[in-house]
Amino acid sequence: MFKNWNFPEFFRMMSLMQRQLWNYLITLFLIAGIYSAHMILLAFINERLLNGAISGDKELLTSAIVLTCVVLALACITSPLAMYLFDLAVHRALTHLKLRLFKKIQELPVSYLEKRHSGDLISTITNDVNSVEQAYRYYLYLLVEAFIYGTGSTIAMFVLDWRLSMLMVVLGIASAYVTTKYAGPLREIGDKVQATMSDMTVQWVDMVGGFRLLKVFKISGFVLERFGQKNEAIVAHNIEKIRLDSQLKGINYLLSIFSLIGVFVVGSFMAASGQIDFGTVMGIVTLQNGVAFLFLNFGNFFTNLQGSLAGSKRIYDILDAESEPERYNIPGTGDGDEAIALRGLDFSYDGRKKALQGLTFDIHPDQMAALVGPSGSGKSTVIKLLLGFYEPTGGNLSINGRPLSAYKLEELRDQIAYVPQEAFLFEGTIEENIAQGRLGATHDDVVRVAKLANAHEFISDMSEGYATRVGERGIRLSGGQRQRIAIARAFLRDAPILLLDEATSALDSASEQLIQEALQTLMKGRTTVAIAHRLKTIEHADVIFVVENGKIVEKGTHQELLKQEGVYNRLHNMQFAESLT
Numbered sequence: 001m002f003k004n005w006n007f008p009e010f011f012r013m014m015s016l017m018q019r020q021l022w023n024y025l026i027t028l029f030l031i032a033g034i035y036s037a038h039m040i041l042l043a044f045i046n047e048r049l050l051n052g053a054i055s056g057d058k059e060l061l062t063s064a065i066v067l068t069c070v071v072l073a074l075a076c077i078t079s080p081l082a083m084y085l086f087d088l089a090v091h092r093a094l095t096h097l098k099l100r101l102f103k104k105i106q107e108l109p110v111s112y113l114e115k116r117h118s119g120d121l122i123s124t125i126t127n128d129v130n131s132v133e134q135a136y137r138y139y140l141y142l143l144v145e146a147f148i149y150g151t152g153s154t155i156a157m158f159v160l161d162w163r164l165s166m167l168m169v170v171l172g173i174a175s176a177y178v179t180t181k182y183a184g185p186l187r188e189i190g191d192k193v194q195a196t197m198s199d200m201t202v203q204w205v206d207m208v209g210g211f212r213l214l215k216v217f218k219i220s221g222f223v224l225e226r227f228g229q230k231n232e233a234i235v236a237h238n239i240e241k242i243r244l245d246s247q248l249k250g251i252n253y254l255l256s257i258f259s260l261i262g263v264f265v266v267g268s269f270m271a272a273s274g275q276i277d278f279g280t281v282m283g284i285v286t287l288q289n290g291v292a293f294l295f296l297n298f299g300n301f302f303t304n305l306q307g308s309l310a311g312s313k314r315i316y317d318i319l320d321a322e323s324e325p326e327r328y329n330i331p332g333t334g335d336g337d338e339a340i341a342l343r344g345l346d347f348s349y350d351g352r353k354k355a356l357q358g359l360t361f362d363i364h365p366d367q368m369a370a371l372v373g374p375s376g377s378g379k380s381t382v383i384k385l386l387l388g389f390y391e392p393t394g395g396n397l398s399i400n401g402r403p404l405s406a407y408k409l410e411e412l413r414d415q416i417a418y419v420p421q422e423a424f425l426f427e428g429t430i431e432e433n434i435a436q437g438r439l440g441a442t443h444d445d446v447v448r449v450a451k452l453a454n455a456h457e458f459i460s461d462m463s464e465g466y467a468t469r470v471g472e473r474g475i476r477l478s479g480g481q482r483q484r485i486a487i488a489r490a491f492l493r494d495a496p497i498l499l500l501d502e503a504t505s506a507l508d509s510a511s512e513q514l515i516q517e518a519l520q521t522l523m524k525g526r527t528t529v530a531i532a533h534r535l536k537t538i539e540h541a542d543v544i545f546v547v548e549n550g551k552i553v554e555k556g557t558h559q560e561l562l563k564q565e566g567v568y569n570r571l572h573n574m575q576f577a578e579s580l581t
C-alpha cells in the first residue's frame with residue numbers, strides 16, 4: 001500500500017491549502033476525533049446497559065443512560081460546528097487555489113500557452129482541482145477517521161477482552177492484505193481515467209471552438225468518431241475500475257460478515273461458559289464497526305488519495321512553470337533618435353530553425369512602417385518580439401532610444417497599442433470592451449474614442465447601445481464591427497507606438513473604408529508598424545520592409561519598391577492579377 005506512496009507529493013498537495021492548512025487539519029482531526037470518541041464511548045455504554053439490564057442493576061442502568069445523553073449532546077453540539085469550520089477551510093482553500101491558478105496563467109509567458117492545448121489547461125483547472133477537492137473533502141477525512149476510529153476501537157476492544165479482539169484483528173489484517181493487492185491496479189486505472197478525461201476536454205474545446213468549421217467542412221462525423229473513441233476508452237477504464245472495486249468490496253464484505261459472526265459465535269460460547277459477560281460481547285460487537293472500517297477502507301481511501309496526488313502534480317506543473325520575466329536582457333542599438341531600431345535581431349521558436357535572422361531596420365518617430373512578405377516569412381514574429389511576447393535570441397533592439405533591457409515588459413507594453421488580426425472581445429458589454437483600453441476610462445472617454453473609430457454610429461443604432469453584450473469573442477457583432485471596437489480600444493490606450501496586424505479576411509468595401517479611415521486617424525502622431533496582407537492598404541506608408549525567410553530583403557516606399565522589380569513587385573503583380581479574376 002505504501003510502496004507507491006510519495007510523501008513529498010502528499011505534502012505538496014497539502015501545501016496547496018496555504019493559509020487554510022492549519023484550520024483544515026485542526027477541524028479534520030476534531031471531527032474525526034469527536035466521531036470516533038462518541039462511537040467508542042457508545043460501545044462502553046452498551047456494555048453497561050446490557051450488563052445493567054441482565055443483572056437488574058438500576059444504578060448501572062441510570063449511569064449508562066445519563067452518559068449516553070451527555071455523549072450524544074456533546075457530539076450534537078461540537079460535531080456540526082467542527083463540520084462547518086472544516087467545510088469553510090476547504091471552500092476557502094479551493095477558492096484561493098483557483099484564484100492562484102487564474103493569476104498564474106496570466107503571468108505565464110506566451111510561449112507556454114502556445115505549447116499547451118487550452119483544453120489541457122482547462123482540464124487541470126476543472127478535473128484536477130476537483131480531484132484535489134475530493135481528497136480534502138472526503139479521502140483524507142475518511143482516512144483520518146478510519147485511522148482514529150479504527151485504532152481507538154482496537155485499543156478499546158483489547159481493554160474489554162483481548163481474546164475476542166485477537167480474532168477480529170486477524171480477520172482485519174486479512175482484509176487489509178486483500179486491499180493492498182488491489183491498490184496498485186486501482187491506482188493505475190485511476191490514472192488512466194484522469195488522463196483520458198484531459199484528452200476528452202481537449203476534444204470538447206476543439207469541437208466548441210471550431211464548430212462552424214466542422215459544419216462547413218463536413219468533418220463532424222470524423223470528429224464525433226474520434227470523440228467516441230475517447231469516450232469508449234473512458235467507459236472501458238471505468239468498467240475496469242468498477243470491476244476491481246466490486247471484487248474488493250465483495251471480498252471485504254464477506255470478511256467483515258465473517259468477523260461479526262465469528263465474534264458473536266465465539267463470544268456467545270465464551271459467555272455461556274462464564275468466561276465473559278454478555279455486555280462485553282455486545283461492546284466488542286459495537287466496536288467491530290470501527291475496526292472493520294480501518295482494515296477495510298484504509299487502503300481504499302489511500303488508493304483514492306493517490307489519484308488526487310496525480311491531479312495535484314498537474315496543478316503544480318502550472319504553478320511551478322516559470323513566469324514571464326520582468327524584462328529581457330537585450331542591449332540597445334545606440335540610436336537615440338529612432339522610435340524603433342533593430343540590429344541583427346535573431347529569433348528561433350524551437351532553438352533550431354531561425355524565424356528571424358539578423359533582422360535590421362529603423363523606424364523614425366511618427367512614421368508609418370509596413371511589413372510585407374510571403375506567408376511564414378516572420379512578420380508576426382517581429383510584432384510578437386516588439387510586444388515582448390518572446391525574448392530575441394540575439395541582436396540589439398531599442399524602443400524610443402532606450403534599449404529593450406531598460407524596459408520592464410509592463411512598461412514596454414505601456415508604450416504600445418495593438419490591433420490584432422482577429423479582434424478579440426471579452427464577454428461583456430461593448431462599453432466594457434472599449435474601456436479595457438485604459439484603466440478608469442469614463443463613459444465619455446468611451447464615446448469619444450468610439451466616434452474616432454467610426455464605431456459610435458453602429459453602436460448607437462443597437463437597441464441597448466453601449467450596454468449591448470457582445471457574446472463569446474464578440475460573436476454577436478460583425479467582423480468589421482469587432483475590428484472597429486478593437487480600434488476604439490487602441491485609441492483609448494493612447495500609446496506612442498501602434499502595432500497593427502491587418503485582418504486577412506476581406507470585409508465589404510463600406511466596412512473596409514470605415515476601418516481604413518479610423519486607422520488613418522489612429523496613426524496620426526504615432527509610430528506605426530503594420531503587417532499588411534493587401535498591399536493596397538500600405539501604398540502611402542512612409543517605409544515598407546519586405547521580409548523573406550526572417551530577413552529584410554527590400555526596403556523603400558511603394559513606388560521605389562515597384563521600381564526595384566524584386567519580391568515586392570512580384571507580390572504586387574500577384575495581388576493585382578488576383579484582383580482581376
Ligand SMILES: Nc1ncnc2c1ncn2[C@@H]1O[C@H](COP(=O)(O)OP(=O)(O)OP(=O)(O)O)[C@@H](O)[C@H]1O
Pocket residue numbers: 114349350355373374375376377378379380381382
Ligand atoms: N508559436 C510558434 N511556434 C513555433 N513556430 C512558430 C510559431 N509561430 C510561428 N512559427 C514559425 O515561425 C515562422 C514565421 O512565422 P510568422 O507567423 O512570423 O510568419 P508571418 O510572416 O507572420 O506569416 P503569415 O503572413 O502567414 O501570418 C514560420 O516558419 C512559422 O511556422
